[in-house]
Amino acid sequence: MFDHARSAGSAMAVITGGGELERRATDASIPIMTVDATGEPRSAVGYNLLLLASLLDRIGVINVSDQAVAEAVEAADVMVAKVGIAVPEETNLAKSLARDLLGRLTLVYGGGNLSGMALRWKAQINENGKSWAFAELLPELLHNTVESFPGGPEIRKRTTALLLEPHQASPELERRYAVLGETLDQSGIDRRTLTGVPGGPLTQSLSMIVLGDHLSYYMGLLNGINPSETPSIDRFKERLSSSDSA
Structure with missing residues (x-):
């Protein structure tokens, strides 16, 4: 590159x-x-x-004020204070959600400012949590994925959808989240709606990174595996390296 x-x-x-x-x-x-x-x-x-x-x-591509950065850093600190390792599970959303997701299939859905965040959470749950997770984006998933919801009753029972919903979304996006929630409910699929610290896009993004990273870390611990290690990825890279050098 x-x-x-x-x-x-x-x-x-x-x-x-x-x-x-x-x-x-x-x-x-x-x-x-x-x-x-x-x-x-x-x-x-x-x-x-x-x-x-x-x-x-x-370079003038976007406008990010010092205040926006300061608010984002403060939001990250606020989220750490809520979900950090010292906070007990009874009042710790990341810990309690990690336990709820243990052994389940996790679907991560995001739209608007949190579209990329859905992909981030999915990857972290895979790498840190050592758990199955898939991510899709609104509104696209409403045009195809929803057709799969009624099928596979055994899968539905073991699936949880995480809806990452941005603050101050457009009326159109809010409606899409509402319809998605209704569709999941009608299909009997467990769902949770999660939002970051209220504020601008940077504030929401940074606070949601903190929440998702802690969630995936706790999932790894509950699975009895070091969250930082990625043995399957390491093996994959090693095999590719040996194939390239052959």
């Missing part, structure tokens, strides 16, 4: 935690924003989100 962008003559900036990409960007005098976060790359997405928002603001 780096070489393709350079050969295309694109204006470039690099967000990296170091390594080969940083070296090549430095050699090419390309601006660098450094990710200073430990842990797996997937655990630094909130950090990366703010870096990307800052970059896009600087």
Whole structure:
């Protein structure tokens, strides 16, 4: 991707935690924003989100004020205070939901500002929670997926749909969420509606990242597996590497 962008003559900036990409960007005098976060790359997405928002603001693609960033960081802190490891399950949404989802098929649905968040939650439940999860987006799923809801009574009994609903959605999107909820209820599929801390898109996104990440972490613990390890992915990469070198 780096070489393709350079050969295309694109204006470039690099967000990296170091390594080969940083070296090549430095050699090419390309601006660098450094990710200073430990842990797996997937655990630094909130950090990366703010870096990307800052970059896009600087080049005039979007407008992100210092106040919006401060509110988003505060929202993340508020969510951590609600779902952190020290908060007991009785008052901890992430812990109680993780237990409810244990051994079940999880469907994650999102629309509007939280479309990408549905994909994030799905991936985190897979990687951290070591559990089955699939994600789809509104309004598209209303044109195809809903036709599958009446089938498979045994599957329906073991399925939970998580509806990630943004604050201040358009009337059209609110109506679609309502219709989706009604359809799930009529099909006997368990559903939960989840929202982030009220505020702008950045505030909602960052708080929902915190909630989803804690949820998936607790699911991994309940499954008796280290949430940070990804042995199946590692094996897949190893097999591909050995095949490429053969």
